[in-house]
Amino acid sequence: MEKVMSNKLVIALYVLPSLLLIMGIIYIPIVLTGYYGLNQWDGISKMVFIGLDNYKELVQDSAFWHSALHSLLLALFSGVSLIGYLGIAMVLSGKIKGANLLRKIYLVPMLLSSVAIAQLWLKIYHPTNGVLNSLLVSLGVDNPPSWLAEPSIVLIALFIPIIWQYAGFYILIYYAALKNIPESLMEAARIDGASPWQIATRIKLPLISEVIKVTVVLSVVGSLKYFDLIYVMTDGGPNGASEVMASYMYHKAFRSFDFGYGSAIGFFLLLICLVATFLIRKATASKETIQYS
Amino acid sequence: MRTEAAHSYPPLRQRSGVLLLRRSGYSLLYIALIAVAVIQVLPLVWLFIFSLKNNQEVFNMAPFAIPAHPHWSNYENVWSNGNIGQYFINSVWITAVSLALTVMLASFVTFAVTRMRWKSSSLVLGLFMVGLMIPVHSTLIPLFSMFNKLHLTDNPVSIILSYVAFNLPTTIMILLGFYYSLPKEVEEAAIIDGCSVNTMFFRIVLPMTSSVLATTAIINMIYNWNEFIFVNTFISSDHFKTLTVGVQNFIGQYTTDWGAIGATLMISILPILLVFLIMSERIVEGIAAGSVKG
Numbered sequence: 001m002e003k004v005m006s007n008k009l010v011i012a013l014y015v016l017p018s019l020l021l022i023m024g025i026i027y028i029p030i031v032l033t034g035y036y037g038l039n040q041w042d043g044i045s046k047m048v049f050i051g052l053d054n055y056k057e058l059v060q061d062s063a064f065w066h067s068a069l070h071s072l073l074l075a076l077f078s079g080v081s082l083i084g085y086l087g088i089a090m091v092l093s094g095k096i097k098g099a100n101l102l103r104k105i106y107l108v109p110m111l112l113s114s115v116a117i118a119q120l121w122l123k124i125y126h127p128t129n130g131v132l133n134s135l136l137v138s139l140g141v142d143n144p145p146s147w148l149a150e151p152s153i154v155l156i157a158l159f160i161p162i163i164w165q166y167a168g169f170y171i172l173i174y175y176a177a178l179k180n181i182p183e184s185l186m187e188a189a190r191i192d193g194a195s196p197w198q199i200a201t202r203i204k205l206p207l208i209s210e211v212i213k214v215t216v217v218l219s220v221v222g223s224l225k226y227f228d229l230i231y232v233m234t235d236g237g238p239n240g241a242s243e244v245m246a247s248y249m250y251h252k253a254f255r256s257f258d259f260g261y262g263s264a265i266g267f268f269l270l271l272i273c274l275v276a277t278f279l280i281r282k283a284t285a286s287k288e289t290i291q292y293s
Numbered sequence: 294m295r296t297e298a299a300h301s302y303p304p305l306r307q308r309s310g311v312l313l314l315r316r317s318g319y320s321l322l323y324i325a326l327i328a329v330a331v332i333q334v335l336p337l338v339w340l341f342i343f344s345l346k347n348n349q350e351v352f353n354m355a356p357f358a359i360p361a362h363p364h365w366s367n368y369e370n371v372w373s374n375g376n377i378g379q380y381f382i383n384s385v386w387i388t389a390v391s392l393a394l395t396v397m398l399a400s401f402v403t404f405a406v407t408r409m410r411w412k413s414s415s416l417v418l419g420l421f422m423v424g425l426m427i428p429v430h431s432t433l434i435p436l437f438s439m440f441n442k443l444h445l446t447d448n449p450v451s452i453i454l455s456y457v458a459f460n461l462p463t464t465i466m467i468l469l470g471f472y473y474s475l476p477k478e479v480e481e482a483a484i485i486d487g488c489s490v491n492t493m494f495f496r497i498v499l500p501m502t503s504s505v506l507a508t509t510a511i512i513n514m515i516y517n518w519n520e521f522i523f524v525n526t527f528i529s530s531d532h533f534k535t536l537t538v539g540v541q542n543f544i545g546q547y548t549t550d551w552g553a554i555g556a557t558l559m560i561s562i563l564p565i566l567l568v569f570l571i572m573s574e575r576i577v578e579g580i581a582a583g584s585v586k587g
Binding site (some may be wrong): 004005006007008010011013014015017018019021022024025026027028029030032033036043088091092096102103104105106107108109110111112113114115116119120121123124128129131134135164167168169172173176221224225227228232246249250253254259262263266267269270273274277 | 322323325326327329330332333334336337339340343351352355356398399401402404405406408409410411417420421424426427428429430431432433434435436437438439454455457458459461462480484489490491494515518519520521522526536537538540541544551554555558561562565566569573576577580581
């Protein structure tokens, strides 16, 4: 038994292909991103080592800090919306008829590609023929805004479809976690005279706190590296008003062919995501884990 | 079963008041839940409706009014005029090959890590799990230059390798719990019967995991089918583009024909919606499993 299950050749055969793949596609590129960031390079001619110059430039680049601020705003917006999702999941996990069907309907946008969602919402926001402004005009609004062309509202106009896209995903996660709590705990609380509000805040919330932590990490890190929808809908415009870190990196690398500078941004993005994960985990680390089984 | 009836209640009159309040609160919450559901699907209903209109109808009719004579020809036109058919086929085979490779490789790794005995198994598992946190964008520039040097840009191989590598961590994570819960007796019996590890894996363990394999396959399918950034960066010729990137370019050429755009988008999302209709339970399960265990 021992001998068969620790056969080195079999282990190597089973693990090495995948290991080499993630080394080649994930880990080596990460190291290279760090290295390219120390060079001046247009992707074609010879790399010139310039030390930390790209990073010094990055620190002084107001366009980059604007994009970082937008990413941060998205993270904040997504983080706050988690409260809403949690509320919906709480209601849904109660004794609601059709809860199963409802949570599936919520999930539909999540299944679609960002390109399809972006193109659809471009049409929804269309200044003259979009469904949103048609509706506003019929409600008596004379000059509805052109949502994606105005720097002051473009960000919020982009955040709404992002929320729309992911709502079902987070509701589903919370719902699954809430359904995992044994009914007997709630029964016991009810017998002791706890109100539904008390049951929600004193029993359900603490019991799913681990899952809440995971979703906070997912949503913050997801927001910090968000790209697709914004790239398709506004391409960072108008005039950088909706640029986020990942789109700024993409533009620097694949439009301005400044691969060195793009890599510096990419490496910075990686660090931010790792630090954010670490900080959230640290900040929410519970001293005791709650068991109910 | 509710147990409320078995316990002491406030006086009758007060109780009916509470019940009334509770019932109206319940209806309000229910209406809110349904409103959210409507918001989630209404944009898609609108998309479907304008995919059946010509521009004049899109601009002059009420947004949700269905034209008396739906222009199904929009669908025929975009299918025959553009490269949509080619993109569609590319999406299908690239998605299928990547997901088959990912599920197979992830099964190998998970089996070796959870069932076999070797020193650095937890280190190797850790390497895969850290991969969950790495943003795709931070690898994009070196990947592009690497594939360029290897003459793999504008080649589906670059896409498939990237999909498999970035999907392995999630897939392994979903498989892990299932593999840990497999009873040890199965292996013992197999070895006593003289099975080799390979026979045990392919003949016994893999079939036992078929249900969770289906879940991971669906998660992979959704991801691969919708992926944008790798194809957009690595693939330049129409011959190898997938539906998401193809749709994006196609729409770029037809910015003014709303019916054509609507039909194109509908074609790109229908396969996923159909799969969801058929296998929604499993998808819901898979998404929940794939995200919470981390």
